[in-house]
Amino acid sequence: MKKVTIRTVANRAGVSPATVSRVLNDPLKVGADTRRKVQQAMAELDFQPSAIARGLSMQHMDTIGLLVPGINGLFFNELYQGIDEVAGEHGMKVLLFDAQLDHHRALDGFTFLKQHHVAGIIFTSGSITDDYQAMIDRLGIPVVLALTHSRMRPLSAFRTDDVKAAFDATAYLMARGHNRIAMVSGPPENEVAGATRLQGYRQALTRYGAEYVEELVDFGDFHFHEGYRAMERILARVGKEGFTAVFAASDEMALGAIRCLAEHGLRVPEDVSVMGYDNLYVAEMVTPGLTTVAQPFQHIGRLAVECLLQAIAAGQTETCGGIHLLPHQIIERGTVKALSQ
Amino acid sequence: MKKVTIRTVANRAGVSPATVSRVLNDPLKVGADTRRKVQQAMAELDFQPSAIARGLSMQHMDTIGLLVPGINGLFFNELYQGIDEVAGEHGMKVLLFDAQLDHHRALDGFTFLKQHHVAGIIFTSGSITDDYQAMIDRLGIPVVLALTHSRMRPLSAFRTDDVKAAFDATAYLMARGHNRIAMVSGPPENEVAGATRLQGYRQALTRYGAEYVEELVDFGDFHFHEGYRAMERILARVGKEGFTAVFAASDEMALGAIRCLAEHGLRVPEDVSVMGYDNLYVAEMVTPGLTTVAQPFQHIGRLAVECLLQAIAAGQTETCGGIHLLPHQIIERGTVKALSQ
DNA sequence: CTGTTAGCGCATTCAT
DNA sequence: ATGAATGCGCTAACAG
Numbered sequence: 001m002k003k004v005t006i007r008t009v010a011n012r013a014g015v016s017p018a019t020v021s022r023v024l025n026d027p028l029k030v031g032a033d034t035r036r037k038v039q040q041a042m043a044e045l046d047f048q049p050s051a052i053a054r055g056l057s058m059q060h061m062d063t064i065g066l067l068v069p070g071i072n073g074l075f076f077n078e079l080y081q082g083i084d085e086v087a088g089e090h091g092m093k094v095l096l097f098d099a100q101l102d103h104h105r106a107l108d109g110f111t112f113l114k115q116h117h118v119a120g121i122i123f124t125s126g127s128i129t130d131d132y133q134a135m136i137d138r139l140g141i142p143v144v145l146a147l148t149h150s151r152m153r154p155l156s157a158f159r160t161d162d163v164k165a166a167f168d169a170t171a172y173l174m175a176r177g178h179n180r181i182a183m184v185s186g187p188p189e190n191e192v193a194g195a196t197r198l199q200g201y202r203q204a205l206t207r208y209g210a211e212y213v214e215e216l217v218d219f220g221d222f223h224f225h226e227g228y229r230a231m232e233r234i235l236a237r238v239g240k241e242g243f244t245a246v247f248a249a250s251d252e253m254a255l256g257a258i259r260c261l262a263e264h265g266l267r268v269p270e271d272v273s274v275m276g277y278d279n280l281y282v283a284e285m286v287t288p289g290l291t292t293v294a295q296p297f298q299h300i301g302r303l304a305v306e307c308l309l310q311a312i313a314a315g316q317t318e319t320c321g322g323i324h325l326l327p328h329q330i331i332e333r334g335t336v337k338a339l340s341q
Numbered sequence: 342m343k344k345v346t347i348r349t350v351a352n353r354a355g356v357s358p359a360t361v362s363r364v365l366n367d368p369l370k371v372g373a374d375t376r377r378k379v380q381q382a383m384a385e386l387d388f389q390p391s392a393i394a395r396g397l398s399m400q401h402m403d404t405i406g407l408l409v410p411g412i413n414g415l416f417f418n419e420l421y422q423g424i425d426e427v428a429g430e431h432g433m434k435v436l437l438f439d440a441q442l443d444h445h446r447a448l449d450g451f452t453f454l455k456q457h458h459v460a461g462i463i464f465t466s467g468s469i470t471d472d473y474q475a476m477i478d479r480l481g482i483p484v485v486l487a488l489t490h491s492r493m494r495p496l497s498a499f500r501t502d503d504v505k506a507a508f509d510a511t512a513y514l515m516a517r518g519h520n521r522i523a524m525v526s527g528p529p530e531n532e533v534a535g536a537t538r539l540q541g542y543r544q545a546l547t548r549y550g551a552e553y554v555e556e557l558v559d560f561g562d563f564h565f566h567e568g569y570r571a572m573e574r575i576l577a578r579v580g581k582e583g584f585t586a587v588f589a590a591s592d593e594m595a596l597g598a599i600r601c602l603a604e605h606g607l608r609v610p611e612d613v614s615v616m617g618y619d620n621l622y623v624a625e626m627v628t629p630g631l632t633t634v635a636q637p638f639q640h641i642g643r644l645a646v647e648c649l650l651q652a653i654a655a656g657q658t659e660t661c662g663g664i665h666l667l668p669h670q671i672i673e674r675g676t677v678k679a680l681s682q
Numbered sequence: 683c684t685g686t687t688a689g690c691g692c693a694t695t696c697a698t
Numbered sequence: 699a700t701g702a703a704t705g706c707g708c709t710a711a712c713a714g
Binding site: 046048049050051052053055056061071072074076077080081084085093095096098100111112114115116117138224252255256258259262281282284285286287288289 | 387389390391392393394396397402412413415417418421422425426434436437439441452453455456457458479565593596597599600603622623625626627628629630
């Protein structure tokens with residue numbers, strides 16, 4: 001089974017390569033019967049036009065790049081779904097690059113995508129450090145941020161208002177009678193999902209007249225195990241009676257905290273209420289369902305693509321600009337109990 | 342900022358394009374100082390060689406295609422990780438195509454990947470129906486199956502022995518004193534993960550002297566919600582006392598079943614034991630941890646790539662062949678209780 | 683060791 | 699409406 005090109009088809013159909021190209025891209029521009037001949041020849045030869053050659057010739061591959069820090073984050077799936085969908089609707093494919101949690105590899109991701117002629121890039125999560133920014137500047141193609149932002153350049157960013165969301169979550173707890181609320185925060189040096197959510201928690205506390213007590217907060221890397229550890233440390237410091245609720249900066253950590261509480265004989269929500277953050281699929285799948293604040297991942301993905309596509313169409317490297325704060329939402333499930341007293 | 346090609350660099354460095362190409366692909370084949378000149382020129386111009394043009398010229402893109410039925414399956418992440426890793430180790434990139442649960446789109450996936458010159462394809466999950474097989478035959482590039490198999494052609498397949506795994510899971514339950522075990526199965530028409538697991542369950546039952554009772558089994562689509570529904574139907578038929586344990590054909594459905602049980606006042610594992618299948622991340626994150634049978638997703642991914650790469654290197658479209666059954670493993674956590682009587 | 687030439691497969695002017 | 703020629707950016711022979 002040899003290589004069949006546009007040329008082989010042309011010979012078979014007794015026409016020129018150009019004509020074959022035409023029926024491929026604009027069938028109406030060619031005579032009805034020659035068109036049929038060509039189409040038949042293509043079918044008989046099982047011709048597959050080379051997207052590579054086409055790309056070289058046309059100078060664009062109709063793809064957008066998606067740069068993620070690591071596909072192990074459970075949020076990836078939900079984000080990707082939105083992205084792939086609208087990209088498809090606009091005739092674009094998405095080229096995925098996984099940085100595997102390696103900063104350097106993430107940098108490589110940009111050049112990889114560039115070398116593959118993506119029309120634009122969606123950068124996901126992870127703070128935009130200086131080197132990223134420098135890379136992006138030299139790139140010459142539009143870049144939009146999803147679930148993160150850059151404080152230097154006016155890169156378009158799509159995310160939620162993390163401090164307000166954390167504020168609301170904490171307020172939600174307080175409105176139900178909790179005033180000693182522990183927090184399992186993300187790393188404070190993480191500006192996008194660490195410091196912000198901690199800040200929101202703190203603001204709500206003081207706003208509604210509760211005291212911020214340092215012993216009640218600890219930190220983790222957003223994953224299950226560290227959520228467990230952080231909860232353990234808090235418990236060690238303040239004991240089982242030290243708090244009536246805990247707010248975690250991610251669903252995974254919330255689940256880790258719940259496990260830890262269970263092992264210490266504390267039931268959720270009877271003895272302590274727990275709130276998560278993200279509203280991943282798993283939040284619904286656990287029993288009792290995890291009360292959490294939802295980020296509209298899918299919607300964020302969609303908007304990011306649309307913004308990117310717009311910049312691409314407009315033809316320039318600058319995107320629609322600005323930080324777009326999408327609405328979060330508190331999803332009430334079963335891990336929060338109102339204090340009856 | 343204009344387009345900088347291999348030619349621009351050549352001019353800037355005062356050499357021929359061919360020389361630039363050489364420092365790109367085999368730096369040692371060029372004089373030390375000219376090489377430096379070229380490298381400097383490349384740096385100054387921020388030259389990014391076009392992977393597309395290179396691909397066209399070399400007739401291969403150094404990528405393998407990954408065809409998944411839908412990225413919403415939580416197992417995707419774990420599989421992808423193994424695949425991307427070893428692909429990278431061999432200098433290959435993986436091109437992802439998501440069929441979005443659409444049979445027709447999955448077919449398109451093959452031609453898409455083919456048109457993008459992938460060296461081979463890993464097809465994931467979903468039964469290999471006739472049209473798939475026909476497509477694969479015409480493709481002219483090696484294809485390996487992960488988490489599924491084909492009963493017609495000797496396509497290489499990497500998966501677990503589902504009937505034995507289900508057998509073992511059921512036996513595990515019986516060894517702990519359970520003999521009225523409900524099953525939340527996958528669709529019986531699904532040959533790879535539906536009928537097989539149900540069969541294993543049934544075999545264990547009769548093998549160890551328990552009766553197969555039809556009222557105790559119901560079906561779902563492997564996802565949470567249907568697991569819930571199936572459990573609900575079983576409960577409606579046999580009542581709360583009808584069984585002491587339930588075996589689900591997926592972790593998601595196990596979690597759905599647990600939710601249903603909880604809503605009927607049944608505690609896990611005190612009142613009824615539950616076993617899942619897959620050992621997704623979530624199995625560890627719920628409390629109590631879900632006892633389940635683990636599929637070595639990551640390992641399967643790695644092997645699939647290696648098999649594919651081998652066929653590619655060998656230069657032909659036939660892969661190492663045969664169905665490779667990888668060992669499963671029962672992961673004991675907290676949802677199964679031994680009956681003490 | 684380096685420059686020249688000639689494609690890779692397709693799209694796109696121009697002619698006809 | 700269709701064919702011939704040219705170029706996309708790069709690699710690979712073959713010279714020198």
